[in-house]
Amino acid sequence: MPLDGYSSLCEERQPGIVSRDAKGRREHRALNMDACLVTQYRIDGDVIRDASICCDFLVMNDDRRDAYLIELKGSDIDHALDLLEATAARFQTELREYRVRYRLVCSRVKTQAMHSTKYKKFMKKHKADKAFICKENQIEEMI
Numbered sequence: 021m022p023l024d025g026y027s028s029l030c031e032e033r034q035p036g037i038v039s040r041d042a043k044g045r046r047e048h049r050a051l052n053m054d055a056c057l058v059t060q061y062r063i064d065g066d067v068i069r070d071a072s073i074c075c076d077f078l079v080m081n082d083d084r085r086d087a088y089l090i091e092l093k094g095s096d097i098d099h100a101l102d103l104l105e106a107t108a109a110r111f112q113t114e115l116r117e118y119r120v121r122y123r124l125v126c127s128r129v130k131t132q133a134m135h136s137t138k139y140k141k142f143m144k145k146h147k148a149d150k151a152f153i154c155k156e157n158q159i160e161e162m163i
């Protein structure tokens with residue numbers, strides 16, 4: 021179910037949904053080859069306008085009941101994980117019927133960040149069924 025009171029940034033059955041940062045360096049590409057009912061929202065600045073911490077985008081596949089929380093970040097991975105978790109908590113009611121998937125696209129991944137306790141705990145908590153993916157510069161996936 022789309023977020024009530026907000027308009028989707030994409031068409032209902034759009035074949036490709038791109039979530040891109042302002043400078044266009046980092047992006048998430050969601051490929052909707054099965055023409056599923058999809059919606060896309062810019063969370064930071066559009067849906068959430070206050071000073072709360074939140075991720076950048078939410079892409080929802082209503083037919084498959086998948087919700088993708090997307091954070092486009094520089095290199096501060098620990099902070100990005102905080103943003104993803106805060107957004108999931110804030111939209112817990114709206115996303116209760118969805119499998120929440122976390123996507124982190126960063127400009128560079130520091131080795132020490134990948135070995136941090138916070139990152140390891142997040143990976144362990146969300147390792148099932150590709151629930152968490154972290155890549156540099158771009159993620160492209162079928163949704």
